[in-house]
Amino acid sequence: MKEDPGYYDYWPYENRPKIKWPNGAKVAFWVAPNIEFYELNPPNNPFRKPWPQPNPALPGYTSRDWGNRVGHIRQMKLLEKYGIRGSISLSTALCDHHPEIIELCKERNWEFFSHGIYNTRYTYGMSEIQERDMIKDSIETIYKHTGQKCAGYLAPALSHSENTLDLFAEVGTELFGDEAGFYSCDLFHDDQPTPIHLRSGKRFASIPYSLEMNDTIAYLVQKITPRRYGQELKDNFDRLYAEGAESGTIMCIPTHNYQVTNAHRIKAYEEALEYITGHPDVWVTTGKEIATFFLDNYYETSLKDIQEKNNRYGIR
């Protein structure tokens, strides 16, 4: 066991090379709807219980199923209204269970990235081969159902192994070369993209997917009210927009169709979307487009700056 993940170097948030997003935007803004499938009768995992109650765990299962039956369409229409294409963090078994949802998102040219097979199948305890097979299955499923070569990964239920990012990048390369497996949403250490060290040496980026702005964290962990959530989204945006004048920042709103689309919550969310997209210097985009832009334009510059900063006071 390691004291740190070893995926990235220290990079102080001061005097970094200036990132300029397309059209001079200060903030790259993306929305990542998690479209998930939770199982009614998931198998046991030795490290984490899927539900607080014995199966069938109705409270959790049914509210999530509600998200797919009721909430998804609401959020899709809302995002469409503000010109936002979702970047879907997908439980890929949903392609088999609910292909209608996949079709609707495909028609709108949304991005699909892998969030594992089911959100009730954790990475904990998997052998390296098992995790690799699971990731490969998920990337192949996305390709088969959407024709997209999966660029990004968010581990199911944020369950990881020491090799998760390496495996995702390697499977992406095996299937589609450099066109797949080149960004991760699993790390929350920054408001800008970060080059990631992999054992394969592949060019790979961490793209901020803010856990703090995540509706499930806001509502279930921080237990804030919908109006407070709307205010936090605006406050978050204001700061990143102001700082983006110095060097481009990223704001992500990760959502769940079973949380933010509830009738009593959707208004605050809409007001925040209206506020954010109403600013002139915002690049409304997707995770993959941000990662591609960063890797194409700022990857080397970033590595060089990290090296120089760390030389300043000596490296440990």
Add this chain to the structure above:
Amino acid sequence: MALDKSYLEYPERSYGMDHERYEWNMLSNRKPIVWPKGKKIALWVNVGVQFFPLNQKGIPFKVPGGMTKPYPDLRHYSLRDYGNRVGIYRFFKALDKYNIVPTFAMNTRLAERLPYLTGTIKDRGNEILCHGYDMDKLHYGGQNIKEEKELVKRSLDGLRNLTKQDIKGWVSPAKNESENTPDILAENGITYFCDWVNDEMPYNFKTKNGILTAMPLTTELDDHFIILNNLHSAEDWKHQVIDAFHFLLQETETQGGRILSINIHPWILGQPHRIKYLEHVLDFLGSHEAVWSTSASSILKAWKNN
């Protein structure tokens, strides 16, 4: 069933405390303290600069704010790391903009791991106090004394060496101690510590190796306590700090000078959606004529000079 008869025996039942560490003494009965230049409120902004290791052992408990998921908990690791990488640079800007003098409470392991950040803090010239080795190296009741002595020495020697400051202050990770911690701290050149939250002014604390000063670093206004434990918003944190200030200021009209201590963490208030509220607080306090913004050791020195 019945309990052993000793359960109804009360050997410490007498006037004052149930231990020998300090005197029983109500704040309102003490000699009024006068701060330099006629200031009423000494402001102690204490910034926790912490390292939460990914391979947390959790002995004897999981530190609040630490890893909660099975290994490797990238989620909590990277959210904490955010503070040292991004949030603290927002703190520096805000502190300097509003002329606030911070005190940094650093984990030694963090200082070892991040020479850039340690160098930056050192170059700023602010006081640094030792916050233990890392957030997973707890001091706790029943801890082996040899082990704890080694831990304190390693923490202090390491931080003194890396920062070139003769560190005199200490706050334990999670403000948790063993029955021996104060004695070991005094033995290692510490003169004040901030783990006991039982007062609002400094007081003398007896150890086997001389007197320490207990400095009042309240948990009640800590951002971790208010925002993450109590689940109040950052905006509410702001209101609570400012309300506390107004009350303390009023109290100084009939009693002596007071201390407003604010213990904050860049991984919490350094988030983009929260930093504005910290800036409001620093702006308000930094521009108030009654406020003396200074380091923990300056407050201690002024208190001793009274």
